[in-house]
Amino acid sequence: MALLKPFSDSKGRITFDLVRKEIKQVEKQISEQVKAFDSEVEPFIDYICNTSGKRIRPALAILAGGSLGKISDDNLKIGVISELIHMATLVHDDIIDEADTRRKTPTPNAKWGNGMAVLLGDALFSHALLLATEFGCIDICRKVGTASREVCQGEVIQTQRRFDLSLTKEEYFRIIAMKTGALFAASAGISASLSGADADTEAKVYDYGLKLGTAFQIYDDCLDLVGTEDNVGKTLRTDLEKGKLTLPLLNLLETAPAATKKQLQKNIKDQKPLEFEGLVGDVAYKASIESALDTAIDMLDEARDNLNCLPANDYTTGLLEITNYLEGLIAKCRS
Amino acid sequence: MALLKPFSDSKGRITFDLVRKEIKQVEKQISEQVKAFDSEVEPFIDYICNTSGKRIRPALAILAGGSLGKISDDNLKIGVISELIHMATLVHDDIIDEADTRRKTPTPNAKWGNGMAVLLGDALFSHALLLATEFGCIDICRKVGTASREVCQGEVIQTQRRFDLSLTKEEYFRIIAMKTGALFAASAGISASLSGADADTEAKVYDYGLKLGTAFQIYDDCLDLVGTEDNVGKTLRTDLEKGKLTLPLLNLLETAPAATKKQLQKNIKDQKPLEFEGLVGDVAYKASIESALDTAIDMLDEARDNLNCLPANDYTTGLLEITNYLEGLIAKCRS
Numbered sequence: 001m002a003l004l005k006p007f008s009d010s011k012g013r014i015t016f017d018l019v020r021k022e023i024k025q026v027e028k029q030i031s032e033q034v035k036a037f038d039s040e041v042e043p044f045i046d047y048i049c050n051t052s053g054k055r056i057r058p059a060l061a062i063l064a065g066g067s068l069g070k071i072s073d074d075n076l077k078i079g080v081i082s083e084l085i086h087m088a089t090l091v092h093d094d095i096i097d098e099a100d101t102r103r104k105t106p107t108p109n110a111k112w113g114n115g116m117a118v119l120l121g122d123a124l125f126s127h128a129l130l131l132a133t134e135f136g137c138i139d140i141c142r143k144v145g146t147a148s149r150e151v152c153q154g155e156v157i158q159t160q161r162r163f164d165l166s167l168t169k170e171e172y173f174r175i176i177a178m179k180t181g182a183l184f185a186a187s188a189g190i191s192a193s194l195s196g197a198d199a200d201t202e203a204k205v206y207d208y209g210l211k212l213g214t215a216f217q218i219y220d221d222c223l224d225l226v227g228t229e230d231n232v233g234k235t236l237r238t239d240l241e242k243g244k245l246t247l248p249l250l251n252l253l254e255t256a257p258a259a260t261k262k263q264l265q266k267n268i269k270d271q272k273p274l275e276f277e278g279l280v281g282d283v284a285y286k287a288s289i290e291s292a293l294d295t296a297i298d299m300l301d302e303a304r305d306n307l308n309c310l311p312a313n314d315y316t317t318g319l320l321e322i323t324n325y326l327e328g329l330i331a332k333c334r335s
Numbered sequence: 336m337a338l339l340k341p342f343s344d345s346k347g348r349i350t351f352d353l354v355r356k357e358i359k360q361v362e363k364q365i366s367e368q369v370k371a372f373d374s375e376v377e378p379f380i381d382y383i384c385n386t387s388g389k390r391i392r393p394a395l396a397i398l399a400g401g402s403l404g405k406i407s408d409d410n411l412k413i414g415v416i417s418e419l420i421h422m423a424t425l426v427h428d429d430i431i432d433e434a435d436t437r438r439k440t441p442t443p444n445a446k447w448g449n450g451m452a453v454l455l456g457d458a459l460f461s462h463a464l465l466l467a468t469e470f471g472c473i474d475i476c477r478k479v480g481t482a483s484r485e486v487c488q489g490e491v492i493q494t495q496r497r498f499d500l501s502l503t504k505e506e507y508f509r510i511i512a513m514k515t516g517a518l519f520a521a522s523a524g525i526s527a528s529l530s531g532a533d534a535d536t537e538a539k540v541y542d543y544g545l546k547l548g549t550a551f552q553i554y555d556d557c558l559d560l561v562g563t564e565d566n567v568g569k570t571l572r573t574d575l576e577k578g579k580l581t582l583p584l585l586n587l588l589e590t591a592p593a594a595t596k597k598q599l600q601k602n603i604k605d606q607k608p609l610e611f612e613g614l615v616g617d618v619a620y621k622a623s624i625e626s627a628l629d630t631a632i633d634m635l636d637e638a639r640d641n642l643n644c645l646p647a648n649d650y651t652t653g654l655l656e657i658t659n660y661l662e663g664l665i666a667k668c669r670s
Contacts, residue, residue, distance in 0.1 A: 038513075040492045092457060096450035115431035115494050118453055122427060122460065123487040129464045130480030133473055141476050145465030152458040157375045159450050178373075 004317050006059070006325045012103050013055045014325075018318055019062045022071055026058040029080045033131065037123065044112065044120050051105045052090045056216075057082035057183060059322065061191035064205050066315030068195035074135065075191045078144075082187035084128035085148050089155065089179075091121035096159060097242060140190060147186035154178025162243035165265050169250050176217040177210060184213030188319075204306040211303035212323060218296040219330055221246035222289050226333055243268060247295060251288035256280055293330050300327055341394070341653075341660045347438050348390045349660075353653055354397045357406055361393040364415045368466065372458065379447065379455050386440045387425045391551075392417035392518060394657065396526035399540050401650030403530035409470065410526045413479075417522035419463035420483050424490065424514075426456035431494060432577060475525060482521035489513025498578035500600050504585050511552040512545060519548030523654075539641040546638035547658060553631040554665055556581035557624050561668055578603060582630060586623035591615055628665050635662055 006016050015023050034046045058079030065075030091108050093099075095117050100110035109117040125148065132144040158175045161167050189206030197205065224239045225248055239246050245253075245268075253261055260280055266272075267279070276285040300323045310316040341351050350358050369381045393414030400410030426443050428434075430452050435445035444452040460483065467479040493510045496502050524541030532540065559574045560583055574581050580588075580603075588596055595615055601607075602614070611620040635658045645651040 038488045038492065040495065041488050044491070044495070089457075092453050095453055112495075114449065116491065118427050118430055118456075119487060119491045119494055121453075121457070122424075123484060123491055125457065125460060126464070126480060126484040126487050129461070130477065130484055133477040133480055136473050138468055138471050138473060138476070141473070142465065142468040145461060145468055149458060149461040149465055152454060152461050153373045153376050156379070156451065156454045156458055157373065159454055160375065160379075160447075 004314060004321050006318075006322055008054075013053075014059050014322075015055070016059065016063075016318055016321075018314055019059070019066065019071070022062045022066075022076060023055065023059065026055065026062070026076050026079055026083070029076055030083065033080060033084065033127065037127065041120075041123060044108070044116070045124065047111070048087055048091060048108060048120060048124065049084075051103055053083050053087045055079075055083060056322070057086055057187040060184060060188040060209055060212075060319070063315045063318040063322070064188045064191040065195045067310045067313060067319060068192060068197055068201075071315075072194070074194040077131070077134065078140075078190045078194060079187060081128050081131050081144060082147075082183055084124055084131065085144075085151065086183055088121045088124035088128065089151055091117050091124065093155070095121075096155075135194075140194075143186055143190050147182045150178045150182035151180075154180075154182070158244065161245075163269060163271075164243075164245070165253075165268065167245045167250070169247070169254075172245065172247060172250055173214065176221075177214050180217040180220075181210040181213035184216070185209035188212075201309050204309045208303050208306035208319065211299050211306070212326070215296040215299035215303065215323075216326060218247055218292055218299065219326060219333065222248055222292050222296075222330075222333055226289060240268075241271065243271070247292040248288045251291045252276070252280055252284065255284065255288070290334065293333060296330055297327060341657055343389075348388075349394050349657075350390070351394065351398075351653055351656075353649055354394070354401065354406070357397045357401075357411060358390065358394065361390065361397070361411050361414050361418070364411055365418065368415060368419065368462065372462065376455075376458060379443070379451070380459065382446070383422055383426060383443060383455060383459065384419075386438055388418050388422045390414075390418060391657070392421055392522040395519060395523040395544055395547075395654070398650045398653040398657070399523045399526040400530045402645045402648060402654060403527060403532055403536075406650075407529070409529040412466070412469065413475075413525045413529060414522060416463050416466050416479060417482075417518055419459055419466065420479075420486065421518055423456045423459035423463065424486055426452050426459065428490070430456075431490075470529075475529075478521055478525050482517045485513045485517035486515075489515075489517065493579065496580070498604060498606075499580070500588075500603065502580045502585070504582070504589075507580065507582060507585055508549065511556075512549050515552040515555075516545040516548035519551070520544035523547075536644050539644045543638050543641035543654065546634050546641070547661070550631040550634035550638065550658075551661060553582055553627055553634065554661060554668065557583055557627050557631075557665075557668055561624060575603075576606065578606065582627040583623045586626045587611070587615055587619065590619065590623065625669065628668060631665055632662060 004016065004018050006014050009015050030049050034042060034049050037045050061075050061079030061082065062071055065071045094102060094107040095109045095114050099107055101107060108120055129145060129148060132141050154175050158179060185206045188209035189202050192205040193202045221239065253264060256264060263279060304320060304323050307316060307319055341349050344350050365384050369377060369384050372380050396410050396414030396417065397406055400406045425437065429437060429442040430444045430449050434442055436442060443455055464480060464483060467476050489510050493514060520541045523544035524537050527540040528537045556574065588599060591599060598614060639655060639658050642651055642654055
């Protein structure tokens with residue numbers, strides 16, 4: 001079964017032996033897209049495409065295609081488009097988070113300044129949406145455009161509601177479903193439809209991506225608290241500094257005694273270092289993270305349920321194994 | 336003929352009595368598009384759409400449509416899409432220029448910070464490209480996507496080549512054709528094609544927009560030097576501070592005696608205040624601006640030539656009058 005186990009390669013990219021060839025083709029297509037930029041812009045885009053993106057979205061597109069039949073160029077292309085949009089958002093996220101490192105290399109904003117990073121992200125965005133026209137199908141352009149707008153709006157709402165102590169868990173879930181779930185969902189769902197999935201199957205594969213992406217974001221939000229920069233390879237602890245109220249923090253605010261809650265809220269508002277362990281005790285702090293990780297696990301179970309609609313084959317197993325892989329990462333996060 | 340003379344209204348928007356009704360419809364459509372955003376995002380987009388954009392691009396779309404027949408909703412819509420893309424670029428430009436005022440109101444970055452401004456621009460961009468799918472025509476999506484990518488790439492190259500003293504005039508013209516010409520051109524050209532223009536007519540109307548936009552950018556670059564913030568209503572003198580080598584400066588570098596040129600180059604590199612008049616003399620300084628304005632006038636002549644392919648009617652005259660209006664602004668710039 002090792003064929004179907006995803007693993008992270010030396011560049012931090014998710015890969016599978018089962019679809020090794022297709023993942024290589026995706027990299028080749030990304031390189032070709034880099035060359036489609038103006039020659040003065042190309043070197044910058046090349047750097048971005050070589051240093052960011054875990055290629056999870058292309059992996060989903062490839063596996064969704066394979067689960068429904070032969071993997072075609074169209075399945076690869078929707079993966080490439082999703083990854084280009086994703087990389088554009090990473091470039092802009094790093095500006096907002098003032099992050100200077102991603103995957104142990106300097107971020108575009110650290111390397112060329114915020115201005116260039118803004119514009120390079122824009123160029124990537126528009127190129128991705130332009131590439132979607134190559135399918136010659138309005139419906140696909142509409143789905144890609146909708147996903148792209150959803151991601152951007154999720155980011156707007158998240159940023160606007162920093163330091164907003166009235167943020168509910170429901171609102172948090174909505175935000176992360178938009179900013180991360182939507183593009184996972186589009187990559188898997190559109191790829192399924194390109195492989196001839198009926199509307200019901202497409203909706204289920206879309207929902208699989210949505211839940212997987214949301215679970216992934218919860219995991220990533222926990223990692224910001226418990227990871228080490230050396231292991232994760234990017235700037236961490238930015239969420240709290242930036243007033244981003246993620247699930248572990250919402251859990252803490254929900255369970256803390258009134259006086260502690262008040263102090264927590266004050267520290268968040270004042271942008272003081274939070275020093276959770278001291279404030280709420282090590283047990284409560286860890287429990288807030290455990291509970292968030294439990295929520296991610298529940299979300300993964302819901303993601304898996306959607307796969308029942310797909311034919312039993314190696315590619316469907318591959319989609320299942322991605323949820324198991326994330327579950328494994330979550331387990332590591334706990335230890 | 337007053338019916339056909341464009342003028343600038345109290346909000347700095349270009350309007351015409353001839354197409355007053357259609358321009359109102361464009362505003363209404365823009366308001367409707369604002370409402371299509373998530374309710375948490377809408378107020379921000381509303382502010383942007385109310386405080387930025389001269390609506391020149393929609394005016395071009397309306398007039399191009401009228402010149403070829405009845406003005407339809409499609410002509411208005413391509414104008415709206417162009418204006419949304421344009422406003423997205425303004426939001427991002429203001430971040431890069433660290434400008435805090437536009438049209439005498441605070442810019443989004445001044446009001447909500449750089450992070451929000453980055454993301455709101457992204458949301459506007461993706462919405463505009465999504466809106467283009469409503470035509471149900473891949474060819475239009477492709478043209479809109481191409482124009483959008485061209486604008487972004489023009490901005491990347493311009494930003495990347497700040498302080499680059501090897502920049503030639505040809506390179507400057509290429510950059511401004513991309514960053515400003517491409518969207519003027521797309522708005523007019525696509526609108527013409529939506530009104531049934533044949534390929535040759537569409538190409539000429541496109542070229543009219545390209546030349547008009549390029550002339551407009553040269554004028555705007557001169558205005559950054561000679562305008563007053565009170566008259567222009569936005570932060571000025573940002574180009575030099577930011578090392579943006581615009582046409583007047585390229586003219587000066589070309590004509591200055593060797594020693595002066597060396598000093599100019601040194602001041603640019605060192606980001607010193609340039610104090611042109613003192614350095615090169617008032618006569619040479621003014622001549623460099625005059626010469627740039629002459630180039631813009633030549634470009635307007637070329638723009639006008641393209642209109643010969645259109646039927647003689649009020650709307651075609653309207654397109655001509657836009658070039659005359661810009662010529663009038665240029666004349667004011669000289670005095």
